[in-house]
Amino acid sequence: MPVLQIDDGGFRLDSEPFRLLSGGLHYFRVHPAQWADRLHKARLMGLNTVETYVPWNLHQPRPDLFRMNDGLDLPAFLDLAAAEGLHVLLRPGPYICAEWEGGGLPSWLLAQRGIRLRTRDPLFLSAVDDYFTRLLPPLLPYLATRGGPVLAMQVENEYGACGDDTAYLEHLAGSLRRCGVDVPLFTCDQPADLERGTLPGVLATANFGTRSTQNLAALRAHQPNGPLLSAEFWIGWFDRWGGHHVVRDPDQAARELDELLATGASVNFYMFHGGTNFGFTNGANDKHTYRPTVTSYDYDAPLDEAGDPTEKFTAFREVIAKYAPVPAGPVPARSAKLAxxxxxxxxxxGLLDCAPALGDAVESSHPLTMEQLGQDFGFVLYETVLPAPGPVLLELEQVRDRAQVFLDGQPVGVLERENHEHALAFTVPRSGSVLSLLVENQGRVNYGPGIHDRKGLPGKVLLDGTELAGWTSRPLPLTSLDxxxxxxxxxxxxxxxxxxxxxxxxxxxxxxxxxxxxxxxxxxxxxxxxxxxxxxxxxxxxxxxxxxxxxxxxxxxxxxxxxxxxxxxxxxxxxxxxxxxxx
Missing domain, CATH: 2.60.120.260 (Galactose-binding domain-like)
Incomplete structure (x- = not known):
């Protein structure tokens, strides 16, 4: 594979001018048996490159456990990309956002009290450095400098929206280099955040979905020389529970793409194929109100959730053909479906009845968070014995994220973080009644300061103003239903x-x-x-x-x-x- 070079004139591959025509395709959101199909369709749309994040939380679910197999076999994905003749832009984080659980940061980080994520906090940087030393050595043969498909690698992700600590970015870039990464590095930020999120000597790129000329001009003003790249050209969007399915007109998106390519800039579609937040992996946003993301990551992309071409596939292919060769032949047919x-x-x-078979209860004076229980996803069942009968007011200081409340196994109400609900009144029928709270992690926040998002019941639980003590906390990760x-x-x-x-x-x-x-x-x-x-x-x-x-x-x-x-x-x-x- 040729090596990517960056000079004042733009991108070059082995000294020849080169334009990146890339699309987002997250291997961890697609069944591995379907990777080859999605990659082939990327090439058929006219792309020469694919981009993927790397989810730290899946690859290193515990500090002492690292995995890169089955649906996380990134080397196998890179082999398939190379076999398809595609280059790769790799975005290893540590933070990826991506509407992904916790922005890709592993939950066990939050078991450490006081940790400050995405900063130079030694607790965080030590974990990041360890992650890179596990992730990167197996990937070095896939760098373009070693004959592989990976042209470039990203440092952090939209950091300018979070902070402005250049020394933090320098540490991450240095860690990548110490691990043997010798391909070009780049950062990505929204145009308004370029001053805060970029790193001297590292290619800056911009994320946007409209006003291409204006946003590229802002990038050029910040970076007077070198190639222009929209590292996330937003051609769709994600959905949240309780909202609408967000779509974008294909013709309007194609016009924006034409405007971008006419400037000579390079592009990475976000997304080319979104895929699915399988299991419990969706993220959430919290801008004063918690909003969990849905399971589908269809993203109104050129390939829909099932990998079938949409109107955008055809529209973008026609625009790309004005600027670069596109493989001949018809648009791929939709795959067969069954009914x-x-x-x-x-x-x-019953879940409450079989809970002991699904997780071991831990006794403590107060409810333990998921992170304290060593749990990533799923539910926690909290139980305590109430002291006396009569009408009571139950108050939960923090609900993370949805608590179903039961009294002696009978439902008495639901408290939702999204609705800012914290209190519930009911009558206790007898002394010794068992209070059960089934708390669901609906997705850790993936953007902004809310990423310090501990799950379960992180605060006090009060009954008529008095803190309840004597709890069992039972993790129910549901990783196996056997x-x-x-x-x-x-x-x-x-x-x-x-x-x-x-x-x-x-x-x-x-x-x-x-x-x-x-x-x-x-x-x-x-x-x-x-x-x-x-x-x-x-x-x-x-x-x-x-x-x-x-x-x-x-x-x-x-x-x-x-x-x-x-x-x-x-x-x-x-x-x-x-x-x-x-x-």
Missing amino acids: LPSVPLTESA AIPFAGTATAPSGPHFHRGTFELAEVADTFLHLDGWTKGNAWINGFALGRYWSRGPQRSLYVPGPVLRAGTNEIVVLELHSAHRARTVDLRTTHDLGPTEE
Whole structure:
């Protein structure tokens, strides 16, 4: 592979002028069996490069555990990109934002009291340096300087929106270099943050989605020489629970792209293919109100969540063809989809009843946070015994992020962080009643100062103004469902229950799981965590990658936190439903 060079005139590959035509494609949001398909379609749209973040929290889920296998096999992804003739822009963080849980920062960092993320705090920098020494050596053969596809690597991510400590960025760049990274480095920031987030001697790039000429001019004013690159050219957006499905007109986006390319600048689409926040991996925003991101990361991109070309694919391909060669041939066809209506879920198990099989309770004087429990995702079940009967007022200092409250196993209310709810009144029937709080992590904040987002019940719990003591905190990460004691039931039980069923397939294909009539929870097929569903929308279906399915018998498990469909059935359909659009 040729080596990227940066001079006053722009980018060069082995001394030849070069324009980056890149698109975002996050390997960790796509089933690995589908990587090759998505990469091939990137080349067919006319791209010569793909870009990906690297999620620290998945690769190093515990300080002493590092993994780079299965869906996290980044070397395998880079091999496939190279085989497709694509270059790669690599963005290893440590912080990535990406509407990803915690912005990619591992939850165990927050188990350290007082830690200051994205700063020169020795606790943070020591963890970052350790992460780089684990991540980067296996990737060195993939650098362009060693014959691999990786042309350049990013330092941090939109740091100018967070701080202005040049010494912090210098430390990160130095750590990359000490680990053997010898390809060009770059930073990315929104135009208004360029002064704060850039690093002398490192290529500055800008993120925007409109007013290309104006924003590139701001980049040129900050960086008088060298190539112009929009490292995130926003051609769509993400969705949040309770909002609309955000879309952007393809023709308008294509006009913005044409304006950008006409200046001679390079581009990286954010996103070319968004993919999915499988499992519990979605992030959240908190600008005075907590807003969790949905499971789908479709992003209204040129390839939709299932990898099928959209109108933007054709529109962008036509614009790119004005400036660079585009592979001949038709736009790729949509992949086959399967349908199977009314799949029955005939077996159930109560979550509160089977909780001891899913996690060990830890005794303490006060509720422990997820981070103190060594837990990344899922739920915590907190329990304590109430001293006396009568009417009471329960107050939770902090709810992170949604607490279902039970008294002797019966639901008495829900407190949501998003709605700034902290108090609940009810009557205790007897002395010795058990108070249970099932608290869901709905996604750690991924942007801004809110990234110090400890989950569970980080504050005091008061009963009639007096702090409750004597708790058990039971982590329920739901990384395995094997221990759940399912049994057949004639009717749909209410409250938090797992529901299981099977279905038969002669052959496999992509499909979409629809949970009409269900309320809120999570779904798995053959043990693969599809993600969250919620009747509040906008998202009303979950993408099921074909490789998750198998010919023969397949298992589906649904965790319903409230009220299941009366008939306890789900549908597999050929089309997705991401909800009403916001124009």
